[in-house]
Amino acid sequence: MKRLIAGGLVIAAAALALTPAASAAPTPAADQPLAGLVIALDPGHQLGNSNPANFDELAKTHFNGYETKICNTSGTATNDGFPEATFTWNVAQQVKAQLEALGADVRMTRHSNSWKKWGPCVNERGAFGAKVGADLMLSIHADGADSSGYGFYVMVPSVIKGWTDDISSKSIRLGKRFVSGMAAAGAPRSTYVSGQMMITPTISTLNFSDVPVILLESGNMRNATEARRMKDPAGQRQYADWIVAGLRAALRR
Ligand SMILES: [Zn+2]
Numbered sequence: 001m002k003r004l005i006a007g008g009l010v011i012a013a014a015a016l017a018l019t020p021a022a023s024a025a026p027t028p029a030a031d032q033p034l035a036g037l038v039i040a041l042d043p044g045h046q047l048g049n050s051n052p053a054n055f056d057e058l059a060k061t062h063f064n065g066y067e068t069k070i071c072n073t074s075g076t077a078t079n080d081g082f083p084e085a086t087f088t089w090n091v092a093q094q095v096k097a098q099l100e101a102l103g104a105d106v107r108m109t110r111h112s113n114s115w116k117k118w119g120p121c122v123n124e125r126g127a128f129g130a131k132v133g134a135d136l137m138l139s140i141h142a143d144g145a146d147s148s149g150y151g152f153y154v155m156v157p158s159v160i161k162g163w164t165d166d167i168s169s170k171s172i173r174l175g176k177r178f179v180s181g182m183a184a185a186g187a188p189r190s191t192y193v194s195g196q197m198m199i200t201p202t203i204s205t206l207n208f209s210d211v212p213v214i215l216l217e218s219g220n221m222r223n224a225t226e227a228r229r230m231k232d233p234a235g236q237r238q239y240a241d242w243i244v245a246g247l248r249a250a251l252r253r
Helices: 052-058 084-101 122-131 168-184 224-231 233-251
Strands: 038-043 061-063 068-070 105-108 136-143 153-157 197-200 213-220
Touching (some): 038 122, 084 105, 084 136, 084 233, 122 136, 136 233, 168 197, 213 224, 213 233
Parallel strands (some): 038 105, 038 136, 153 197
Antiparallel strands (some): 061 068, 153 213
């Protein structure tokens, strides 16, 4: 989503982990419930998307089936400047470790959180899930909304013929289960997005996907309570736990 940050030019906006089976039973072991699944994780933005040296690359545009969008945005930040890119990176690392411990094959759209780097562009992020044969892609973000609002919500693709008609209904179905799972684990539901789900044609990361895809806005970085949790390593672990619960609910594992 386009994000305006104060003051400036804004680039706004399976390797089957089969457990050694005593019998030939194909069902995953209790401690490896995600064995056989490939999950693509997309930690939103990149730290260097805020670096002016990268603005030319980031300004390159792609048509996403609905509208033309720039390569990638800076993302939002807490009021005291903790960037969304760092939040999504830290949380995604922990989600990855937990999913792997549960047997999943996890692939990441970016491999660093670097002031020098930018992107990848949203069209590449969107296409990534199919490229790695993912069963599901989760794009992890945080919102920059009015400070009074808080809580998580998801965005999933609406139907755009020739673009998302193959993945929209499954993404909505998995998205609803993800929301229920995250809320059941204790994550605060969004106070400003009804049903904690937006079904939208505008998000390139969703539109370029050819596998079921969910974009999570983990919380509102402009809300004081959530900002504190997002900056705190223990809070980041809490988000990771909630997200893993959401994914397990979505995948029914
Ligand atoms: Zn974002």
